[in-house]
Amino acid sequence: MEDLILEMDLGQFAKRISSQNPKDRIETIESVRDLSKKSIKAKEILSMLISALDTEEDPQIISRLTKLIGKLGDSTxxxxxxxxxxxPDSRVVANTLEGLGQIYSLDVIPIVLPFLNSSDNRIKANAARALYGLNPTTALGKLSEMINSEEVFFRDSAAYILASIADPPCQDMLIELIMNESDMEILKKSISTLCNKGDELTIEKIRKVNQQYADHPKLKIFNEIVESIEQRLQAQMANVQNIGKISDLVKLTEIFNNGSNKEKEQVCLRLFDIGDEGSLPLLKRATNDEDNAIRYAAKKAINNVFCKISQKNRTSAASPFGPPPAVPPGPKLRDARSARPPSVVTGGLDFSDILDIVEKSDPAPAAPKTDEAPRQLEEIDMAFLVLDLSNNSAALRAEAVSKLLYATRETRGVKEAVKYLVERLHVESEPQVKSQILRVVGTLGSKSEIAILKKYAEDETLDYRIRANALEGLGFIDAPEVFDIICPFLKHSDNRIKANAVIAAWKRNPDLTFNAISDMIKSSNVAMRDSAAYGLLMLKSHDRKIINLMLELFIRETTTDIILKLTQGLSILGDEQILLDMQKMLANASALKKPYIQTIIDKIKHKIDSLKNFNTLEAAREKGHEMTDFDAQFEEYVSKQPRHEPKAEHPAPETGRKKEITHNMQGPGENGQNFYEKADGTHAPLKSAEAHLFEFNHPDEKVRLNAIMAIQRYLSIGLPHENFNQVEMMLTLSLNDASLRVRKEAFDAYQLIQTHRAVIIKTKKGPQDGDI
Known part of the structure; x- marks a missing residue:
C-alpha cells in the first residue's frame, strides 16, 4: 500500500477528492487510509483532505475525513x-474523536473529557480511546463503567475499544468481561482478542482467575483461551527462529507483510545481517511502523546497508598495489552512490527518499576521523519522541527519554523536547520514566524549568527516586536560586535524596555540603553510608577534606560494597600522601581490609610510575629526542590513511613495540582494529571513549554491556590518557550492576587495568594522534 501511495499522482488525487460523485470521493479517501504521517507525501495529501473537509456536506464522507485528518495531522x-x-450525526462525532485520539498533544484532554459522559455508546467509547494514551486511568475508569452497564450496546462498544488496545490493563478488563458476559457476540469478540493478542502474562492472569474461581461456569472457556495462546506463541517462536535462516528477500517480505510485530522486528534484524541494498524499500516502509522496536531495527539495518555500500566503494577504489591514496573530503555518500551502476533490483530504488530517513537517524559508520568530536544528537525528532513516549512499555519509554541525554542545550529541537517532556510529566504514571524525565529536563533545560523541578523535589507524596532525580536535574541548572532550593534536602532522611542534594550543592557551597556528607558517613544506616560513598566518588574532588572523609569511612566500614567504592575512589584520587597513609595502615590492617589497602597502594604506585614515565617522554620530546622522528612518521602514516601495515615476522627489539602501536591505531581496514565485537557477536565501529562511557548509565542492559565491551577494546588498542580515571571509576561502579553479565564483562575489563595490560596513550589532536 505504501508503495502505491508513493507512486500516486497528486494531481489526480486532488481531482478525485473533489469529484461530484460521492463514491469516487469515498474511494479516494480509502486509497490513503493506511498512509502514515511520516510518509513522503503525507503533508500534501493532508492539505488536500483539509480543503475537501471545508466543502464536504455528506456525513459519511465527513466522518472518514475527520478520522484521517487526525491520523495525519498534529496539534495544528x-x-x-x-x-x-x-x-448532528453521531457517526461524525465518534470518528472525529477517533481522529483526535491519534494526535499526541495534552490540548486534546479538555476537548475530549466532556464526551466521556455521552449517552451514545460509540461516542463514549471513542472518547475513552482518544484519552487512553494521555490519561489512561480516567479512560479505564469509563471503560470499566461501560463493561458493567446493563445496556448491551455500551458493553459491546467497550469490548471493541478494549480489543483495539489490548495492552495488559485492557486484557484484565476483557477477562472480567468474559466472566460476567452473557451476550454471545461480545463473548466471541473478547475471546478472539485474548487468543490473538494474549501472551505469557495473559496466561498467568487467567490461571490465577481459574484458581480463584475453580467452580466458575466459564472455566472451560478460559482453559481453551490458554491453550490457544500457548499454541500461537509456540508457532510464533518457531517462525522467529526460522527467520534467522531465511535469506530470500521475497519470503522475508511476505513474513513482514503478514507477521506479528515480533516477526516484523526479526525480519528487520535478519535484513541487518544480510545487508543487501535490495532490502531498502522494505526497510524504508518499516521505519514508518507504529512499533518502536520495528522502527529502530529497520533504521539500524538501513545504516548497515549504507555502511556496506560505502565500504564496497572504498574497496573498489583501492589499488591492488600498495596502500590506497588518501581519500579526499568529498564526495558525500549520496554522490558516491549516484556514481555507481544502476541497481539490479527491479522497481527503481529512490535513494534520495531513503537518505532522508538515514540522515535523521544514526549516521552510517564511516572511517574514523582524527579530529572527530564526541558523538551527540544533532537534532531531536519530535515525532519519534512523541511516539516513543506513547509506548505501553515503561522500560522503552524510559529508554527513549534517556537517549535525550546525548543532546546538549544547543541541539536543534531541544527547547520543544523539554517543553513536551514537562507536559508529559502530568500524565506519566511510572516512577522510573518520570524520574528520567526530570533528569533530562534539568540537564537540557534552563531557568524556566526550575519551578517544575522544585515542585517535584518538594512533593512528599512522590517516590523517592522521582524526588532524587529532580534534585539531580536542579544541579545542572546554573542559577543562584537553585542552592536555596537544594539546601533543605541536605538534611533529608532518605539516602538517595540526600546524596543527590550533596552532589548538586557541592560546587555552590562546599562547606555546608561537607557537613552534610560528614553526617552521612557517621550514620548507622548502611544505605546512607553507601550513598555517602557514592556521593564522594561522584564529587571526584581532590579537596583534602573530602579525601579525609573517604579515609575515615574506609577505616570504620565493614560492608564490602561500600569498601569497594571507597577503594576505587581512593585509587583514582590517590597521591603520595594517600600512598603514605595506606602504607602505614597496611601493617595493622584486618584480614578484610588488607587486600583492599594493598590494591590502593599498588594502583597509586602504578599511577605515579606512569606519570613519571609520561613526564620523561614529554621531556624527551621537548629536547628533540628520537620520539620526534616517530611522531613525524606517525603523522605521515595517518595522513595517508593506509588500510593495512603488516608487521615484520621478527621485529627488532627496539622497534617491535613501536610497530605494534602503529598497527593497533590503524583505521578500519581489513584487520578491523577500530571495530569492537558486541554482545550479540556483530561488529560495530568504535565511537569516542566519552560516548561509550556515557552509555554505562543506560537503562538497557544490552547498551551497557556493549559499552563495556567497547571500552575493553579501547584498553586493548589504546585508551586516551584523559579518559583513564573516568574509565576506572565507571568500571568499578559497573561491578555492582544488577546484571550478572554486565558485572562479568566489567570485571574482565577491569582486570586489564589491574594487571597493567591496558594500553594508555596521550592524545594530541584526536584518538589516533598520540603516543604511548
Missing part, C-alpha cells in the same frame, strides 16, 4: 476538528 488541526464534535 485541533481547531478544525473540534467544531465537528457538535455535528
Amino acid at each position: 488541526v485541533l481547531t478544525l476538528l473540534k467544531k465537528f464534535l457538535w455535528h
